[in-house]
Amino acid sequence: MNVLIELMKKEIKETFRNPRYIIFTILFPLILFPAIGYIYNFSFQAAQEQVARLSVYVVNLDNGSLGDEFISFLKKINITVVEIDLSDLNSSGYQLALIIPENFTSSFSEGISSNIIIKSRIGSLSFTMVNIFQRGEALVNAFERYLRRNIISQVGLDAEFLNNMFETEVYVYVDEWGREVPGRSIASIALQLFLVPWLIFGLVVSILQVSAAMLSEEKEYKTLETLLTLPISRKILALEKILGSVVVAFAATAAYTVGFLIYVFFLGTGALAVDSGLTDLIGVDILSGVRPDIIVLLSLLFFLTILITGGIGLLLSLFTQDTKTAEGLTATVSMPILVLILFGVLIDISILPEYIRIIYYSIPFVYLIKSFEYLLVNRIDMYLVGIIVNIFWLLIILTLVAKMFESERLLTMKLSFSLKIGRRGGEG
Amino acid sequence: MRLPTYSALYQVRPLILRVVEGGSHRCREMYAVEVMELVKKYGSHLAVDKASFKIIEGEIFGLIGPNGAGKSTTLRIIATLLKPTSGSVKVFNYDVVKDAKKIRSIISYLPEEAGAYKYLTGYEYLEMMAKIYSRDDYMEYVDRGIELSGLGSRIYSRIGEYSKGMLRRLLLARALMTLPKLAILDEPTSGMDVVYATEIRRMIKRINSEGVTILLSSHNMLEVEYLCEEIAIISSGRIIAQGSPDKLKDEYGGENLEDVFTSLVKSR
Numbered sequence: 001m002n003v004l005i006e007l008m009k010k011e012i013k014e015t016f017r018n019p020r021y022i023i024f025t026i027l028f029p030l031i032l033f034p035a036i037g038y039i040y041n042f043s044f045q046a047a048q049e050q051v052a053r054l055s056v057y058v059v060n061l062d063n064g065s066l067g068d069e070f071i072s073f074l075k076k077i078n079i080t081v082v083e084i085d086l087s088d089l090n091s092s093g094y095q096l097a098l099i100i101p102e103n104f105t106s107s108f109s110e111g112i113s114s115n116i117i118i119k120s121r122i123g124s125l126s127f128t129m130v131n132i133f134q135r136g137e138a139l140v141n142a143f144e145r146y147l148r149r150n151i152i153s154q155v156g157l158d159a160e161f162l163n164n165m166f167e168t169e170v171y172v173y174v175d176e177w178g179r180e181v182p183g184r185s186i187a188s189i190a191l192q193l194f195l196v197p198w199l200i201f202g203l204v205v206s207i208l209q210v211s212a213a214m215l216s217e218e219k220e221y222k223t224l225e226t227l228l229t230l231p232i233s234r235k236i237l238a239l240e241k242i243l244g245s246v247v248v249a250f251a252a253t254a255a256y257t258v259g260f261l262i263y264v265f266f267l268g269t270g271a272l273a274v275d276s277g278l279t280d281l282i283g284v285d286i287l288s289g290v291r292p293d294i295i296v297l298l299s300l301l302f303f304l305t306i307l308i309t310g311g312i313g314l315l316l317s318l319f320t321q322d323t324k325t326a327e328g329l330t331a332t333v334s335m336p337i338l339v340l341i342l343f344g345v346l347i348d349i350s351i352l353p354e355y356i357r358i359i360y361y362s363i364p365f366v367y368l369i370k371s372f373e374y375l376l377v378n379r380i381d382m383y384l385v386g387i388i389v390n391i392f393w394l395l396i397i398l399t400l401v402a403k404m405f406e407s408e409r410l411l412t413m414k415l416s417f418s419l420k421i422g423r424r425g426g427e428g
Numbered sequence: 429m430r431l432p433t434y435s436a437l438y439q440v441r442p443l444i445l446r447v448v449e450g451g452s453h454r455c456r457e458m459y460a461v462e463v464m465e466l467v468k469k470y471g472s473h474l475a476v477d478k479a480s481f482k483i484i485e486g487e488i489f490g491l492i493g494p495n496g497a498g499k500s501t502t503l504r505i506i507a508t509l510l511k512p513t514s515g516s517v518k519v520f521n522y523d524v525v526k527d528a529k530k531i532r533s534i535i536s537y538l539p540e541e542a543g544a545y546k547y548l549t550g551y552e553y554l555e556m557m558a559k560i561y562s563r564d565d566y567m568e569y570v571d572r573g574i575e576l577s578g579l580g581s582r583i584y585s586r587i588g589e590y591s592k593g594m595l596r597r598l599l600l601a602r603a604l605m606t607l608p609k610l611a612i613l614d615e616p617t618s619g620m621d622v623v624y625a626t627e628i629r630r631m632i633k634r635i636n637s638e639g640v641t642i643l644l645s646s647h648n649m650l651e652v653e654y655l656c657e658e659i660a661i662i663s664s665g666r667i668i669a670q671g672s673p674d675k676l677k678d679e680y681g682g683e684n685l686e687d688v689f690t691s692l693v694k695s696r
Contacts, residue, residue: 222543226599229507230560231533408510412470 027332035339039346050351051135055080057097059089064105070098073143089119096120096136111161116140118183121173123350133170133183140168174377175350189376196263196372197341203256204309204337204365208330211245211313216326219317224411238405242398245310253302257295260372297383298371304390305368311397318404337365344369361385364393460485460610460641461506465515468501468665475501477665478515483658485520485609488632488642490656492649494693498665499645500540500614506643507537507612520609533561538603540614540645543595546588550579550598553587554605561606573605576631593624600628604635611635613644617651629655649686659685663693 056079060067074081084092086099099117101107107114118136144165170183181189218224227237316333320326344366349357360366367374367386374382404410461483468476476498483489493499504510505517508528517524519531544553551574558569574583577597587595596618603611616632617625625648632655636642646652652659653673660670669676669692673685682688 221546222539222541223545225504225507225509225539226537226542226602228509229532229535229537230557231529232560233529411504411509 031335035335036342039339039342042347046347046351048131051096051131054096054132054135055082055094056136056139057082057084057089057092057094059084059086059097059099061086061102062100062104063102064109066105066108067100070100070104070143073146074139077142079139094119094121096132098136098139108165113161113164113167115167115169118168118170119173119180120170120183121175123175123348133172133186136170137168140166178378193373193376194345196260197345197369199256200368200371201334201338201341203252203306204368205330205334207245207248207252207306207309208313208316208333209327210248211241211310212317212320212326212330213313213323214241214244215314215317216320216323219320220322228411234405235402238402241314241405242307242311242401245314246307248306248310250303252306253299256302257299260298294375294380294383297380297387298375301367301371301383301386301390304387304394305364308364308390308394308397311394311401314401315397315404318410340365341369362389364390458485459483459518460487460520461489461643462518463502463506463515464517466502466505466512466517467514468498468505468510469513474665476505476512479662479665479667480515481660481667481670483610483641483643485641486636486639487657488636488644488655490652490659491643491645491662492647492652492659492689493645493662497662499662502662503537503612503614503643503645507535508532509537534609535612536603536606536608536610537612538599538614538616540618542599544587544599544602547586549586550577550583550590553598554583554602557602558605569605572607573601575601576604576635577601578627593620596620597624597628600631604631604640607635607638607640610641610643613642615646616644617646617648625651649684649689653685661689661692668692 056074058071058074058081060071060083062068071081071083082092082094084094084097089097089099097119099119101114101116104114104116118133118140120132120136122132147165148162170186171180172183172186173180215224218227228234312333313330316329317326320329340363343360349360352360364386367382367389371383371386374380459482461481463479463481466476466479467474479498479502481489481491491499491502501510505512505524506519508524508531511525520534522531522534524531548556551570554570554573554577555566558566558573561569577583577600579594579598582590582594583598587598590598596616600613600616603613613632617628620628629651632642632644642655644652644655656673658670658672659676660667661676662668669680669688671679676688677683677685680688680691682691
């Protein structure tokens with residue numbers, strides 16, 4: 001039994017003194033899950049609050065009285081209703097509008113389903129955008145239930161009609177996009193918006209690991225000291241490592257750009273394109289492919305972001321003495337990027353306070369994460385903004401990397417918690 | 429009358445210089461290394477404590493001491509890898525802080541735990557290193573490196589396939605193939621069997637005879653006694669004794685260098 005306890009003690013010490021385990025088993029769940037939870041909560045709460053405050057614009061084209069009955073019902077359940085003419089709707093600044101058809105009362109009397117058009121207007125595409133038109137659908141459903149409870153019993157209509165009194169037809173106008181899409185396509189678009197950032201996340205993590213390994217491998221295989229005593233300036237050495245990242249960045253950019261364009265091609269020819277009119281976008285044309293200027297900007301954005309990622313990887317490797325620690329550290333750094341992805345996808349950034357938006361848009365990864373969305377909404381100008389932000393960060397990171405190579409800390413620096421456990425940098 | 433060869437003259441030069449060393453400032457330019465009041469701290473840990481010693485150009489100098497005495501730190505400072513906390517270190521009159529780049533062009537350094545790129549062949553490794561030193565004469569370096577390594581046709585195998593001894597020979601060949609003015613060798617025969625270690629000692633002697641000053645550290649006292657003309661013993665970061673092996677044996681009354689070393693370190 002004593003032997004077992006001693007062996008267990010050894011196991012626990014070995015495990016919990018290894019930075020990799022600390023990161024994966026303790027820091028990862030402690031930071032990541034609360035962060036994801038907070039973002040989900042924040043985004044949906046923000047969307048719900050926004051929706052609850054919304055005024056509902058109603059265009060009542062009904063020739064009978066049921067339309068008025070619907071409006072009274074909405075007011076009765078404390079909805080702020082703005083009655084408006086159809087011709088004024090587009091200029092009204094509505095976010096949620098219901099258009100009651102001319103035959104609303106007559107169809108109801110004859111036991112035929114009639115079509116209520118739900119229009120919603122959103123600033124930018126995000127996962128929470130579906131909340132608005134779902135609110136419209138919920139109001140129509142509530143009116144149906146109200147009718148079933150209070151009116152139908154007196155009229156005596158057939159059961160099939162009772163279950164389907166009104167059809168809804170949803171349209172979403174996206175300000176950023178400058179066009180209206182059928183509601184049935186929104187879910188598909190949202191799915192794509194979620195998928196592409198995840199692919200980019202995979203790219204960022206792999207580049208981080210490769211670049212961090214470039215230097216930590218030199219440490220682990222004991223080649224760094226020799227390298228640093230060769231008659232080569234430290235700036236050249238730093239440049240060599242950065243160019244190593246550039247080669248990786250080139251290969252990754254080429255692979256991702258090609259993959260991305262093929263992805264857009266399939267998207268453009270698929271059912272989603274037919275539904276949402278993607279093919280009409282300026283950025284995507286199935287016949288001629290993506291515009292060359294967009295390819296250039298997108299490639300440059302990819303390249304710069306990946307280069308920054310490589311630079312960060314090199315900086316991280318300063319704190320590591322071997323590739324395993326480098327992997328653990330890159331995993332930790334990947335977490336904020338992951339949170340950023342969730343943030344960008346779940347939340348309609350345009351509704352956030354200005355200072356948060358400024359912080360958000362000064363982060364270099366944002367533009368690559370949202371590159372597909374920008375392509376979709378034809379915000380190619382955002383590629384340019386992204387390129388400028390990325391160049392700014394790249395210069396800072398390159399300066400830091402060059403300084404790092406000038407310093408002896410390149411050899412002696414370690415993660416502080418491993419320093420306390422292990423030996424100092426300069427033994428002997 | 430047959431004149432002595434340049435190589436033979438070069439070998440006796442350090443001895444002559446040591447004789448005339450006492451008091452003559454004219455010999456100053458002959459020092460390959462001058463370490464003066466060197467202090468190196470890592471945080472609060474004092475790794476080297478006011479160490480001073482000089483190495484004359486052309487000699488084989490041994491820095492010996494127990495584990496953690498400050499040998500590797502001192503060698504790393506001379507090799508421009510680390511900066512002194514205080515004191516000064518000069519290599520051929522160049523300051524290790526101000527003239528680091530210049531020093532790197534005239535020295536080569538073999539760390540105790542050195543490795544090489546496992547996916548390169550031994551030949552590619554030597555070629556890459558030689559080209560860093562000279563784009564014109566690199567083949568001369570490579571040829572010398574191949575010969576020094578003694579790896580034969582295995583020089584074309586990937587380094588990842590080498591045994592520990594083969595790797596060490598390759599690394600030592602890399603360090604010596606350019607005939608640097610100063611070769612700093614940290615435990616050159618570390619972890620090697622007797623046969624390999626003997627070969628390496630011969631290699632060091634041979635390269636020294638071609639004019640390369642050698643600074644080495646070692647745990648092996650027999651090796652130090654065989655190779656070095658001058659020795660400094662370091663303990664807890666301080667130089668506690670310095671002299672030729674014979675002088676140290678006389679001074680501290682030991683039968684061999686091992687006795688001298690043990691009694692000196694224990695007395696600290």
